[in-house]
Amino acid sequence: MTSTYAVLSEGLEKRFGEVRAVRGLDLAVARGSVVGMLGPNGAGKTTAVRLLTTLLRPDAGSARIAGHDLVREPQAVRRAIGVTGQYASVDGDLTGRQNLRLFARLHRVRDTAARSGELLDRFGLTEAADRPVSTYSGGMRRRLDLAASLIRHPAVLFLDEPTTGLDPVSRNQIWDAVGALKAEGTTVLLTTQYLEEADRLADQVVLMDRGRIAHSGSPPQLKALIGSYAEVVVAHADAMVAAAGVLDQLTGAEPSFDHDRQAVGAVSLDPTLTLPRLVRELDAAGVPLLDASLRPPTLDDVFLRLTEAPATDLGDHSDHSDHSDVKERAA
Incomplete structure (x- = not known):
């Protein structure tokens, strides 16, 4: 051995x-x-x-x-x-x-x-x-x-x-x-x-x-332990809170805010989350979208999620x- x-x-x-x-x-x-x-x-x-x-x-x-x-x-x-x-x-x-x-x-x-x-x-x-x-x-x-x-x-x-x-x-x-x-x-x-x-x-x-x-x-x-990273860019800043609420519900993680880009993101704990589902839920909540994306997590995401x-x-x-x-x- x-x-x-x-x-x-x-x-x-x-x-x-x-x-x-x-x-x-x-x-x-x-x-x-x-x-x-x-x-x-x-x-x-x-x-x-x-x-x-x-x-x-x-x-x-x-x-x-x-x-x-x-x-x-x-x-x-x-x-x-x-x-x-x-x-x-x-x-x-x-x-x-x-x-x-x-x-x-x-x-x-x-x-x-x-x-x-x-x-x-x-x-x-x-x-x-x-x-x-x-x-x-x-x-x-x-x-x-x-x-x-x-x-x-x-x-x-x-x-x-x-x-x-x-x-x-x-x-x-x-x-x-x-x-x-x-x-x-x-x-x-x-x-x-x-x-x-x-x-x-x-x-x-x-x-x-x-x-x-x-x-x-x-x-x-x-990276496979934490699903994917979801990010939403909204049309105006006052929609960021609503977008964060949708992400919180879908991902099970606390969203982060990028106020300069009017973007909200969160690491998804649900590996079954898909982009069509994300867009549908945002639309149902009345969130005006400029962009929405799902990407594989980085090690930064892993580090922040899996360490205290x-x-x-x-x-x-x-x-x-x-x-x-x-x-x-x-x-």
Whole structure:
């Protein structure tokens, strides 16, 4: 069973005082797959990553990473993984090449120059290789950080919100890199707050809420749980309340209002809802329509429907703490 999975945890728990940041984490990540871990701030995503990468010791439960026991074989786990935290932890005073050579030496990579040059080329950093990292853009720093995580050909790569704060071009570059890693057989577990990111990259999505897994499945499977998204654009603003009443009755969900567009929308919990039925009910209620539509739900819809309100009261220490220790790859 364990040979099938690169990451396998059962009942993993972590407490900070009376706060249960991770409670009963059961996770199975198939080898060579990409798993996206989503959840509100404070849901326990970063704590889970820090547990699985040996940066925190679990209070209960067990896990095997790349076939190694998380608690009994932490050094073997560290040799098998790469980690990129929420913030790039490369040295701004060194050049990009010097940073990678430093990581290569720490990991006892034999040909440090060749491996560093290979990764600089792979991530489009060759021209900037001999510039101080302090002169790099945010996207370049993240690519260098990711390159450092790969210095030792890890079997499992953990990415904690790898594209937070990046512009769309830099984000797409990171996405392309993750796709290439998957094609090469690397297992990737990433946490993210970008629903589009998980939809594009992940074979499996895990929704965390209040320290535990609330739902999991492929993006299409999760979308199928909540039916469709209905939207109505009305001819004048004073008809929005009536339209919302119809949507509330048909979908079983609280409608949202877009006053600029004079539109009302709601996620339908009824998979049998059809567009003709929607139009008939609106017409019967006397709602003057400009447009009505049904579309498949996005992961944004899934996220909002299947998770509770942000668990800020949990005080998830790791989601708001200094992550400089995440790059302890040579520990």
